[in-house]
Amino acid sequence: MWHKWWALFRAGWGNALAYRAEIFIWMLTGTLPLVMMSVWLSVAGGEAVGSFQPADFVSYYLGGIFVRQMVGVWIVWDLERAIRLGELSPKLLRPINPIYEYMAENLAAKPMRLPVLLPLLVLGPLLYPGAGYELSPANVLAFLVTLALAWLLYFFIQYCIGLLAFWMSQATSLWQAWFHLWLVFSGYLIPLDLFPPLVTRLSAWLPFRYTFALPLEVLMGRLGGTVLVHQVAIQVAWVLFFVALYRMLWSRGLRRYSAVGA
Amino acid sequence: MYHIEVRHLKKYYEVHHKAPGFWGSLRSLVRRETRTVRAVDDISFTVAPGEIVGFLGPNGAGKTTTLKVLSGLLYPTAGEVRVLGFTPHERQPAFLRQITLVMGQKQQLLWDLPAIETLLINKAIYEIPDDEFRRTLDELTELLELGTLLTKQVRKLSLGERMKCELAAALLHRPKVLFLDEPTIGLDVTMQAKVRQFIAEYNARYGATVLLTSHYMADVAALAKRVIIIDHGHLVYDGDLETLVQQVAPYKVITVTLRQSVSPSVLKPFGHVLAANGVKVSIQVPRGTTSRVAARLLQEFAVDDLTIEEPPLEEIIQHVFTGGIREASPDVA
Structure with a gap:
């Protein structure tokens, strides 16, 4: 299996290289957190807002850009197109599940984003006194684990929605609807701790925050001990749920697949 | 043992219908009208190892659907299909490793990368050892x-070049069964001939079984001894191509170039005059009498050139589609 992964990875990397300019431009569209950061800094006016010090907003939104880019998956359009136009057929003829190809392609493009993203994480704490991250080895490990799980969860959610193209012709519009909920309940626009308590509590049971806020809060050292363990457990549960959902949708979808024009 | 066994295969599609225009859209919101299309309707045939079979039929006859069922892309609505002993739609890795489906209209090559990258991926996915990979690639x-x-x-290759690379990617794992759907579509005559030659060569070298559809009768005539003809999802003919030609077209065409032009009426006793353009004349003659008629022509006229040809295969197939085979073929299923 490893050399199969490696081959898919290599091709994914080659593809990412072919599209490096586009990837860079796409990254520029992910700068909304900078706007949110400046809004909160001016609202705060040097005072704390809830549990957030002004410096925390800097850490949160700069870290947020990093987490978002690392977790982000953009395959729903490819997947819908492949199903609708029958481009899935050549992939189905190979003795390997196409999902690995999509995974490898997404992962292979990640390193290309790092040269832009890593300086952000360093720059924030340098420019804004008090901003920074909890970089003890244990916490970094916890961050990497929750980040990887966040990617896995986000990937499977998007894959599931993409697979709905077997039944409907506009799976991407469903994704757009999901994404708007995500913007709110993931903590991407506003830290979840600053919402009314009811919304905060609700968001803890929904899948959204486990694709974004959890690793970010870990990175900032805001979670630890039993809370962290509890959170990771919920995150794993959501991953398992969407993997199961994926398996069901995939086997039923293939039955429906009429390989249009393939 | 057969490589391909198809028994009473049926594949029906549900197709939604919508009247054109705004009101049609509104109405289809309330009541969706569906119609069942019988793409393949009770087809049975078997193919032995190493055989090359031409799969013919007009557009929409069900050829591609059948190939997709055989390669595991589609679930059959009814009937039994076995390829190399496997049930295709289960898509077991051991099955997929031994077949290939080449679709002239669809590609597996990665668009933005050189074709070798796709080959390397396939090498890994099909678990081809290094030395075998090199050998196959050289071949x-x-x-x-x-x-x-x-x-x-890949995106900088011409259509023909891409098709060649596409074939290389599809055959890298040396499949035992090849499903080729219009492998020469869009290629020029030279390229078509090369691809054809390649398929024959591959079949001879590896003893692979080939099921091939093509709009170009030349492909079929050059490659397949046996043809299966389907129309509207039904099997119309399954058998020897030569027998079919003899049955449907029990005549040949003699074309003579005369030294000086003669009136068509003079030629009438020799057979049915198809065309008479000055000195060049084509006459349709019953099969059994061809050589006799040719000899007489040579005797009675000053002839510069004389050829005896089969009628064009396109015409024969056309004839079959329009119902000419039913009484002619003894082995209709």
């Missing part, structure tokens, strides 16, 4: 005259 490079095409970005 394919030689047979398909790939030269340096493999290292060029």
Whole structure:
């Protein structure tokens, strides 16, 4: 299996290289957190807002850009197109599940984003006194684990929605609807701790925050001990749920697949 | 044992219908009208190992649907299908490793990368050992005259070049069963001939079973001894191509170039005059009498040139589609 992964990875990397300019431009569209950061800094006016010090907003939104880019998956359009136009057929003829190809392609493009993203994480704490991250080895490990799980969860959610193209012709519009909920309940626009308590509590049971806020809060050292363990457990549960959902949708979808024009 | 066994295969599609225009859209919101299309309707046939079979039929006859069922892309609505002993739609890796489906209209090559990258992926996915990979690649490079095409970005290749690389990618794992759907579509005559030659060569070298559809009768005539003809999802003919030709078209065409032009009426006793353009005349003659008629023509006229040809295969197939085979063929299923 490893050399199969490696081959898919290599091709994914080659593809990412072919599209490096586009990837860079796409990254520029992910700068909304900078706007949110400046809004909160001016609202705060040097005072704390809830549990957030002004410096925390800097850490949160700069870290947020990093987490978002690392977790982000953009395959729903490819997947819908492949199903609708029958481009899935050549992939189905190979003795390997196409999902690995999509995974490898997404992962292979990640390193290309790092040269832009890593300086952000360093720059924030340098420019804004008090901003920074909890970089003890244990916490970094916890961050990497929750980040990887966040990617896995986000990937499977998007894959599931993409697979709905077997039944409907506009799976991407469903994704757009999901994404708007995500913007709110993931903590991407506003830290979840600053919402009314009811919304905060609700968001803890929904899948959204486990694709974004959890690793970010870990990175900032805001979670630890039993809370962290509890959170990771919920995150794993959501991953398992969407993997199961994926398996069901995939086997039923293939039955429906009429390989249009393939 | 057969490589391909198809028994009473049926594949029906549900198709939604919508009247044109705004009101049609509104109405379809309330009540969706569906119609069942019988793409394949009770077809049975078997193919032995190493056989090349031409799969013919007009557009929409069900050829591609059948190939998709055989390669596991589609679930059959009813009937039994076995390929190499496997049930295709289960898509077991051991099955997929031994077949290939080449679709002239669809590609597996990665668009933005050189074709060799796709080949390397397939090498890993099909678990092809290094030495075998190199050997196969050398052979394919030689047979398909790939030269340096493999290292060029796919999107910069011409259609013909891409098709060659596509074939290389599809055959890298040396499949035992080849499903070829219009493998020569869009190619020029020289390229068509090369691809054809390649398929024959591959079949001879590896003893692979080939099921091939094509709009170009030349492909079929050059490759397949046996043809299966389907129309509207039904099997119309399954048998020897030559027998079919003799049955449907029990005549040949003699074309003579005369030294000086003669009136068509003079030629009438020799057979049905198809065309008479000055000195060049085509006459349709019953099969059994061809050589006698030719001899007489040579005797009675000053002839510059004389050829005896089969009627064009296109015409024969056309004839079959319009119902000419039913009484002619003894082995209709």
